[in-house]
Amino acid sequence: MNIWVTExxxxxxxxxxxxxxxxxHAESKFQKCDIYDxxxxxxxxxxxxxxxxxxxxxxxxxxxxxxxxxxxxxRPKRVLVIGGGDGGTIREVARHSEVEDITIVEIDKMVxxxxxxxxxxxxxxxxxxxxxxxxxxxxxxxxxxKNAWDIILIDSTDxxxxxxxxxxxxxxxxxxxxxxxxxxxVAQTEFPLLSRNLIRDIFSSLNQVFPVSxxxxxxxxxxxxxxxxFGFASKGPxxxxxxxxxxxxxxxxxxxxxxxxxxRHALTIPPFIRELxx
Amino acid sequence: MNIWVTExxxxxxxxxxxxxxxxxHAESKFQKCDIYDxxxxxxxxxxxxxxxxxxxxxxxxxxxxxxxxxxxxxRPKRVLVIGGGDGGTIREVARHSEVEDITIVEIDKMVxxxxxxxxxxxxxxxxxxxxxxxxxxxxxxxxxxKNAWDIILIDSTDxxxxxxxxxxxxxxxxxxxxxxxxxxxVAQTEFPLLSRNLIRDIFSSLNQVFPVSxxxxxxxxxxxxxxxxFGFASKGPxxxxxxxxxxxxxxxxxxxxxxxxxxRHALTIPPFIRELxx
Numbered sequence: 001m002n003i004w005v006t007e008x009x010x011x012x013x014x015x016x017x018x019x020x021x022x023x024x025h026a027e028s029k030f031q032k033c034d035i036y037d038x039x040x041x042x043x044x045x046x047x048x049x050x051x052x053x054x055x056x057x058x059x060x061x062x063x064x065x066x067x068x069x070x071x072x073x074x075r076p077k078r079v080l081v082i083g084g085g086d087g088g089t090i091r092e093v094a095r096h097s098e099v100e101d102i103t104i105v106e107i108d109k110m111v112x113x114x115x116x117x118x119x120x121x122x123x124x125x126x127x128x129x130x131x132x133x134x135x136x137x138x139x140x141x142x143x144x145x146k147n148a149w150d151i152i153l154i155d156s157t158d159x160x161x162x163x164x165x166x167x168x169x170x171x172x173x174x175x176x177x178x179x180x181x182x183x184x185x186v187a188q189t190e191f192p193l194l195s196r197n198l199i200r201d202i203f204s205s206l207n208q209v210f211p212v213s214x215x216x217x218x219x220x221x222x223x224x225x226x227x228x229x230f231g232f233a234s235k236g237p238x239x240x241x242x243x244x245x246x247x248x249x250x251x252x253x254x255x256x257x258x259x260x261x262x263x264r265h266a267l268t269i270p271p272f273i274r275e276l277x278x
Numbered sequence: 279m280n281i282w283v284t285e286x287x288x289x290x291x292x293x294x295x296x297x298x299x300x301x302x303h304a305e306s307k308f309q310k311c312d313i314y315d316x317x318x319x320x321x322x323x324x325x326x327x328x329x330x331x332x333x334x335x336x337x338x339x340x341x342x343x344x345x346x347x348x349x350x351x352x353r354p355k356r357v358l359v360i361g362g363g364d365g366g367t368i369r370e371v372a373r374h375s376e377v378e379d380i381t382i383v384e385i386d387k388m389v390x391x392x393x394x395x396x397x398x399x400x401x402x403x404x405x406x407x408x409x410x411x412x413x414x415x416x417x418x419x420x421x422x423x424k425n426a427w428d429i430i431l432i433d434s435t436d437x438x439x440x441x442x443x444x445x446x447x448x449x450x451x452x453x454x455x456x457x458x459x460x461x462x463x464v465a466q467t468e469f470p471l472l473s474r475n476l477i478r479d480i481f482s483s484l485n486q487v488f489p490v491s492x493x494x495x496x497x498x499x500x501x502x503x504x505x506x507x508f509g510f511a512s513k514g515p516x517x518x519x520x521x522x523x524x525x526x527x528x529x530x531x532x533x534x535x536x537x538x539x540x541x542r543h544a545l546t547i548p549p550f551i552r553e554l555x556x
Contacts, residue, residue, distance in 0.1 A: 004292070012296035012317035014282070018289065039290035040472060057471065057503075059550070193335065193499055194318060219497060219505040221471055225335075226504015227497040256550035265543035272337070272534035 005036055005044070007051050009224035010194060015051070017041060023118055028110040030162055035118045041222060043119055045086060047111070047157060055121055057221045058088050061188070062122070063258040064218040064266065065230060066092035069151045069184040070099070071247045071263060072239045076150045077101065080178070082138035082166065084155030085111030091125030095254060102131045107162060109135045139165050145178035152179060154187035159198065169205035176209055176235070184234040185210070191225045192273045199229065200276045206233040207278040214239055215277060216266040218257070240267055283314055283322070285329050287502035288472060293329070295319060301396055306388040308440055313396045319500060321397055323364060325389070325435060333399055335499045336366050340400070341536040342496040342544065343508060344370035347429045347462040348377070349525045349541060350517045354428045355379065358456070360416035360444065362433030363389035369403030373529060380409045385440060387413045417443045423456035430457060432465035437476065447483035450511070454487055462512040463488070469503040470551045477507065478554045484511040485556040492517055493555060494544040496535070518545055
């Protein structure tokens with residue numbers, strides 16, 4: 001048996017994983033979902049043939065999307081996640097005892113179901129009693145929210161099809177309205193080495209809509225180029241100035257990538273990326 | 279035309295690049311060399327089907343192997359590079375005006391010739407008048423050197439075939455003897471996410487042979503997992519304590535990745551790697 005699964009990461013770049021077992025396939029009206037067990041990366045979930053997560057390296061992304069805003073907000077009580085139906089992001093949010101309400105809005109119930117069936121290491125996020133799941137369109141959901149959330153995390157697929165609107169400035173404006181006074185948005189914002197125009201547009205929009213906007217970086221080995229960016233935008237808190245060292249230290253021993261040092265490191269933007277930012 | 283070139287990064291992981299033009303092929307008694315022009319990454323050099331460098335992302339590796347030790351050594355005058363026949367590492371070393379002698383020992387003249395012919399953006403390193411090239415076995419060369427070099431950089435291929443000895447503690451002992459009083463060794467040391475036993479062995483050896491040993495990290499998108507490690511070992515200088523901020527600042531505007539901030543943050547080792555180190 002020599003089975004390989006390949007993602008076209010760009011038109012010109014591919015990654016391929018050798019597969020132990022093809023575990024499951026499902027289709028919804030939004031997308032198709034495949035679950036594999038791979039040799040180097042353990043369980044792998046793909047949506048429309050794009051890697052969403054692997055068991056071996058999901059910790060980089062999930063720790064970094066959650067713990068940066070959660071160690072910066074002065075009093076994070078209500079956290080909303082748009083997307084993230086696998087459960088990995090809410091698993092990390094739930095590590096913070098200050099958080100009282102974790103609401104997740106996933107457009108596609110299939111993603112949640114497939115994760116619960118095959119990816120217990122992330123789906124365990126749904127077990128926390130503070131979690132409420134809505135199967136709904138995040139863009140519509142957010143339009144009805146005003147001054148409601150301390151932190152909003154956009155854990156989306158790439159900016160194509162139904163997820164495209166999650167990268168537009170109209171959406172960022174809705175998010176700003178949905179945030180409380182010191183509110184923070186964090187969104188996954190793709191790969192700076194090759195997605196240069198997209199990065200320029202996203203950060204220009206965030207900069208127009210929010211008084212504070214910053215990029216931070218993390219390695220994600222199975223995503224294109226292995227070097228991923230996140231957009232941090234807020235109504236006031238700054239991830240460098242307002243970083244709560246004690247809260248970061250309280251996570252020690254539980255995480256594989258995030259630490260207080262990682263936090264500071266992630267906000268260091270090298271020259272080849274800095275030139276894309278406002 | 280839909281031509282792709284693939285590297286087997288591990289037995290279970292592949293990267294593939296779409297090719298504009300197949301530029302050249304050569305074989306020596308050591309290895310074979312292929313040069314491609316690719317869509318996303320520009321010119322690409324492979325040795326025995328393993329990516330050595332691409333035009334688009336070589337700066338991460340070459341800046342980081344050179345500028346970390348060169349901003350830490352108190353008075354770097356004599357620099358020896360083992361391997362690195364493409365010229366990218368010496369191009370970066372040559373940015374430091376304090377350096378008087380840059381000697382490069384490459385085992386395979388074919389690599390130098392192919393780089394000079396097809397990769398001017400790295401081969402320009404050979405143009406500096408301080409550079410001397412020896413076509414020789416680095417392991418034998420170093421055995422004859424005593425108290426001769428301020429900095430030795432091991433810019434090698436992976437630890438297989440003729441390069442395997444470059445990862446052993448006998449070789450590190452020879453390097454220590456070849457270094458001057460405050461001498462520094464930096465070696466490329468593979469990818470911590472998957473090469474865990476190798477990393478453990480290398481850093482255990484460096485720790486036994488040198489009074490100071492540290493790891494630092496950099497993204498290299500076209501290398502396996504995209505997250506690369508370097509071993510720093512010295513007779514005294516410590517890359518955190520003895521870092522010359524002015525010398526780093528003098529490089530500003532010339533580089534794409536390395537800055538003083540990058541330097542400090544590259545030495546931040548996350549928990550999943552720290553557990554491998556002595």
